[in-house]
Amino acid sequence: MRKCCLSVLALVLVMAFLALGCQPAKKPDVTNRERKYDSEPTISLYDNETGQKKQMKLEEYIAGVVAAEMEPSWPVNALAAQAILARTFTMENIESGRVKKLHGTDVSTSVEESQAYDPSRITENVRQAVQKTRGEVITYNGRYIKAWFSASNGGKTASAAEGLAYFKTPTPYIKANMNDPASIQNTLPEIRQWTATIPGARVREAVKSISGKDPGPLTSAAIAKKGPSGRTVQLKINNTVVGGPAFRLAAGSTEIRSMFLTGVSVQGGNLVLTGKGYGHGVGMSQWGAKNMAEKGISPEDIIRFYFKDIRIEKLYP
Structure with a gap:
């Protein structure tokens, strides 16, 4: 009886070994080097x-x-x-x-x-x-x-999360919230300080495309949240809050040079933004x-x- 049990156990072990051996080998984690x-x-x-x-x-x-x-x-x-x-x-x-x-x-x-x-x-x-x-x-x-990269970080770098709303993969190699005076020195005046006037209708469409909700005619605007470097990560348009980087892309990233905003207001039905730098700052x-x-x-x-x-x-x- 004991001999029979040992034989069965040996057979089970052999079959398990063969089954494992038939499985495809995992691909090695190949690096760039x-x-x-x-x-x-x-x-x-x-x-x-x-x-x-x-x-x-x-x-x-x-x-x-x-x-x-x-x-x-x-x-x-x-x-x-x-x-x-x-x-x-x-x-x-x-x-x-x-x-x-x-x-x-x-x-x-x-x-x-x-x-x-x-x-x-x-x-x-x-x-x-x-x-x-x-x-x-x-x-x-x-x-x-x-x-x-970006044209100018306005004097301070941003993280991928703050500047680009990027969360897909970790980016620990990015130097964030770092002072960078060279980025703002000897630049063009329109990079050191700029003003953008965005028509209310375009603002409305941009917010709608991001949130899926119609905010209605533009009546108010304010910075809802800033990131560690001081960039606007959330903007409140009327009663709707949208992400700063997404709004910049939707409303016009050439006119809205960055989300390093220094002023937000509504004038004559238009959104008026002032800021510094050009680009996401990452x-x-x-x-x-x-x-x-x-x-x-x-x-x-x-x-x-x-x-x-x-x-x-x-x-x-």
Whole structure:
């Protein structure tokens, strides 16, 4: 009897072992460092205006992005910092497969889908900047970071949650609520302090598109909540509260230059906002990069000023 029980137990153990052995092995958590290239990769680009697709070397694409995203006459080190961000954004975007699902290509010329791209603006400074940082990307714990930047943070950086209402994944590498005087120094007057007048009808439509509720004709407006850096994270329009970043996008991000508001009022049926800075304020400030570059600070150190606990790695020679 005991011998029979032992035989049955042995059979059960063997079957369990075989069952486990037949299960597919889990994929290893591959990091970017394990994905380095022997040579510069070729990527595919979808032109959103013409519908055409073409192949190009990655560095050629990065030059067109840098030229479109930053003033191409700016110092080489500022453009080089932008190149590191552009390359990182591109690799993270390709890895996610976002554009591949839409167009069957790695990247596109759409700002909403990828990054701005304009090869006609490429200058010698841009070419030097791209070559100077060839293959360089930013990683955190072995993975590409969210390579955010804005024109000017208005003198203080924001977290992804505050500036972009981004909560999808942790972004501990973003230096938030940090004083950045270089971002506001020697900038354009309309960046240091600006005023935007938004028609009441547009405000009404923006609030409706965000909340799903019609707030009615514009009669009142106020800041409902500020974030740690002082940015408006919630805005109250009549009796409806909406997110600051969402409202800026819906009502016009060119006119409403940032949510670093210094004043909110209703005048003549219009929403009048005053503020400082240009953009969401998360990650690198382009004007800050320019001012640091003019002092001889390297592109890598410019990046490290805005991002913490990161590694700048070279993907290919």
